[in-house]
Amino acid sequence: MQLPPAYYLPDGPGAFVATALTIGPWDPGLQHAGPPAALLAREVERTGGIDGGQPVRLAFDVLGPVPVGPVRVAARVLRPGRRIELVEATLEAGGRPVVRLTAWRMRVRDSAATAHPPQRLAVGPEDGRPAQFDVFSEEVAYHRSLEWREAGGSITATGPAAAWTRPLCGLVEGEPITPLEHLLVMTDAASGISAALDWSQATFANVDLVVALFRQPAGEWLAMDAVTTLGPGGLGQCAADLYDADGRIGRSVASLFVEPR
Structure with a gap:
């Protein structure tokens, strides 16, 4: 199967065209x-502006559906600083903002002497079970862009699940995908691998995503250990611990709007 080389093709300064690998499960x-x-x-x-700084919290708000096609991105520093800064970025499609990110970045220093021992996922990528999503209507879509290995539960059944992923394409054509970019491509799928409801009976799209990191991800294999909890009012929450091969690196949480199909 011939796949596009990346999720996005560059189309001028700040402009990109989404490929089929960005297609989601709902439409x-x-x-x-x-x-x-x-x-x-x-x-x-x-x-x-902090050279070598690390993002410690990335908060995404989904302001509307993102069509498969042309998009534009822009960013600005909201709160500059030599040690800590706040950066905002916005993605537009069709002339309107559809996703917004605010990210705190911090200067990194050596604190290995006081760091806690790493917490590792019980099942590593080499021992994970090969898996594949079965809910996408298109043959070439998001699920084809990553190699999936189950490390707990099942991504094709309901309930908590853990999975390792490895990227099979770039983010932007002509550039290698970074571990941070890979982490964010993967982490939004936490509510998918830990679905609490049957995909054919309900939708449970997230309206936000918050990723908090105490260490930068590293290496080609990253993992999420996710659980989705449903409330009594048509709302849900997905939380996940995030890992690389050296151990846990942070957590994510997303708010879900749940309704029957």
Whole structure:
């Protein structure tokens, strides 16, 4: 199967065209939120003024559906600083903002002497079970962009689940995908791998995503250990612990709007 080389093709300064690898599970004309999140993080990292700084909290708000097609990104520093800064990035489609990111970045220093021992996922990528999503209507879509290995539960059944992923394409054509970009492409799928409801009976799209990191991700394999909890009023929440091969690196949480199909 011939796949596009990346989620996005460059189309001028700040402009990109989404490929089929961005297609999400709810509508073949709309993007999965993972690639837009990674594209915004790329813009934040290019805009931030702290050389070698690390993002410690990335808060995404999904303002509307993101169509598969042309998009534009822009970023600005809201709160500059030598040690701590706040950067905002916005993704537009059709002339309107559809995803917004605010990211705190901090200067990194050596604190290995006081760091806690790493917490590792019980099942590593080499021992994970090969898996694949079965809920996408298109043959080439988001699920084809990552190699999936189950580390707990099942991503094709309901309930908590853990999975390792490895990227099979770039974020932007002509550039290698970074571990941070890979992490954000993957993490928005936490509510998908830990679905609490049957995909054919309900939708449970997230309206936000917050990723908090105490260490930068590293390496080609990253993992999420996710659980979705449903409330009594048509709302849900997905929380996940995030890992690389060296151990846990942070957590994510997303708010879900749940309704029957």
